[in-house]
Amino acid sequence: MQAFPENSTELPIRFEGVSVHISGTIILRDVSLDIAAGAPTVLVGPNGSGKTTLLRAAMGLVQPVSGSISWGGRQHVSPLRRALVFQRPLMLRRSVADNLRYALATAGVPRRERGARIAALLDLVGLRELAERPAPRLSGGERQRLALARALARQPAVLFLDEPTASLDPAATLAIEELVRKVSAGGVKVIMATHDLGEAARLAGEVVLLHQGSVVESGPVDQVLRNPATEAARRFITGQLLL
Amino acid sequence: MTGEESALGLVFGGDPALFAIVRLSLSVSLGATVLAALLGAPLGALLALSRFPGRQAIVVALNALMGLPPVVIGLAVYLLLSRSGPLGSWGLLFTPTAMVITQTMLVLPIIAALTRQIVEDLWLEYRDELAAMGVGPLRRVRTLLWDARFSLVTAVLAGFGRAAAEVGSILIVGGNIEGFTRTMTTAIALETSKGNLPLAMGLGMILLCIVLAVNVAAWGVRQFGTRFEH
Numbered sequence: 001m002q003a004f005p006e007n008s009t010e011l012p013i014r015f016e017g018v019s020v021h022i023s024g025t026i027i028l029r030d031v032s033l034d035i036a037a038g039a040p041t042v043l044v045g046p047n048g049s050g051k052t053t054l055l056r057a058a059m060g061l062v063q064p065v066s067g068s069i070s071w072g073g074r075q076h077v078s079p080l081r082r083a084l085v086f087q088r089p090l091m092l093r094r095s096v097a098d099n100l101r102y103a104l105a106t107a108g109v110p111r112r113e114r115g116a117r118i119a120a121l122l123d124l125v126g127l128r129e130l131a132e133r134p135a136p137r138l139s140g141g142e143r144q145r146l147a148l149a150r151a152l153a154r155q156p157a158v159l160f161l162d163e164p165t166a167s168l169d170p171a172a173t174l175a176i177e178e179l180v181r182k183v184s185a186g187g188v189k190v191i192m193a194t195h196d197l198g199e200a201a202r203l204a205g206e207v208v209l210l211h212q213g214s215v216v217e218s219g220p221v222d223q224v225l226r227n228p229a230t231e232a233a234r235r236f237i238t239g240q241l242l243l
Numbered sequence: 244m245t246g247e248e249s250a251l252g253l254v255f256g257g258d259p260a261l262f263a264i265v266r267l268s269l270s271v272s273l274g275a276t277v278l279a280a281l282l283g284a285p286l287g288a289l290l291a292l293s294r295f296p297g298r299q300a301i302v303v304a305l306n307a308l309m310g311l312p313p314v315v316i317g318l319a320v321y322l323l324l325s326r327s328g329p330l331g332s333w334g335l336l337f338t339p340t341a342m343v344i345t346q347t348m349l350v351l352p353i354i355a356a357l358t359r360q361i362v363e364d365l366w367l368e369y370r371d372e373l374a375a376m377g378v379g380p381l382r383r384v385r386t387l388l389w390d391a392r393f394s395l396v397t398a399v400l401a402g403f404g405r406a407a408a409e410v411g412s413i414l415i416v417g418g419n420i421e422g423f424t425r426t427m428t429t430a431i432a433l434e435t436s437k438g439n440l441p442l443a444m445g446l447g448m449i450l451l452c453i454v455l456a457v458n459v460a461a462w463g464v465r466q467f468g469t470r471f472e473h
Contacts, residue, residue, distance in 0.1 A: 059375055061371060061374055061375060079376075079377030080377070083375070083376075084375045086371065086372065086375075089372070090368060090369060090371075090372040092386070092390055093390040093391075093471040093472065094389075094390070094471065102386070103376065106376050106377065106378050106382065134470045134471045135471075136471055136472055137470065154376070
């Protein structure tokens with residue numbers, strides 16, 4: 001099992017009054033949120049609620065028009081300490097092993113260490129047999145596992161996952177969820193977006209419900225899913241359309 | 244003996260003069276293509292990734308340069324290298340080096356413009372992922388050039404095709420000197436005007452075969468490359 005770093009120095013991640021506008025549209029509206037160390041934090045909400053944008057803002061891929069994001073009390077975080085797996089991850093046009101080699105190279109891992117690290121990552125995500133296959137030829141589930149391994153190659157303290165099981169079949173979903181548990185148990189703080197409440201219940205320590213760019217409710221998974229405090233959360237959890 | 248038979252006799256008879264011409268043609272065109280690729284591909288990639296005022300004008304100008312008449316480039320290089328020109332003291336006029344220079348100038352815009360387009364398209368796909376990985380500008384260029392490698396082969400071969408088929412500019416700066424700067428295309432032009440059709444036809448056949456072989460190789464590379472595409 002790969003050793004993961006302790007995540008204490010980057011946590012909590014604090015969003016203070018964060019608003020994001022894209023092309024004049026408000027995507028996040030005055031979001032304030034603390035994400036602490038521990039079991040995965042799962043962002044739930046309907047499409048367009050701002051889950052992906054929250055992850056992208058935390059990664060520095062979009063800039064808030066107001067508010068701030070701090071990491072363990074600091075405004076800056078090393079790019080190596082955070083990683084994001086996109087909903088449809090890009091497969092570099094090279095082999096599975098070379099995708100990992102690339103991630104290790106960008107993380108500054110010395111050349112002589114890369115072979116052993118690639119083997120460990122392939123074993124972790126169960127892609128050893130496909131090491132030499134061109135990555136764009138992988139199935140949806142295999143792509144997600146490779147993207148996860150590529151993110152972990154950087155040994156991040158915080159791992160963001162954007163709907164990692166969307167459009168996967170149950171077997172592939174199970175494999176990804178197992179990996180998420182393993183990674184989280186290894187000390188990496190996982191922050192994951194999903195619109196699948198079942199997945200949130202299976203994985204989350206804490207749930208954050210977003211709606212129309214705002215945090216509607218957040219707290220321990222049992223509390224939010226069983227005793228929602230707001231009408232919007234109750235409607236979403238009981239499967240009613242949240243417009 | 245008919246003209247066609249004479250031409251075949253020259254090609255298959257291993258005529259040394261004919262093969263000297265073929266050798267020079269290939270070395271000039273390949274040399275120019277390699278130089279243009281080494282300069283043009285990174286330039287095209289940088290242009291694809293950078294944003295600055297006037298960039299669009301440069302893109303349009305680069306695209307326009309793809310259609311530059313070879314004789315105009317030949318004339319410009321001639322003026323540069325002629326005895327009274329700014330680089331006249333280098334003594335390069337009417338040498339194979341001058342021919343490589345002029346063909347490099349001809350091929351460079353083709354490779355740079357096609358690379359710019361290929362890399363820009365790929366960048367749209369790669370931008371977020373590379374940004375999330377914290378990849379710096381130089382590594383971005385290297386990554387995109389490498390991942391676009393099979394498409395870039397086509398761009399480079401388009402450049403080689405232009406160089407191999409070109410006659411105007413190398414005639415001006417090379418002078419078509421027998422045994423020194425005479426290439427397949429300049430020899431075909433000369434021999435046809437002299438009425439020596441067998442040699443012209445023999446060279447024409449070889450030129451066609453080379454272009455065909457290069458394109459078959461390009462097709463093979465593209466076929467292999469599709470394994471790495473979505």
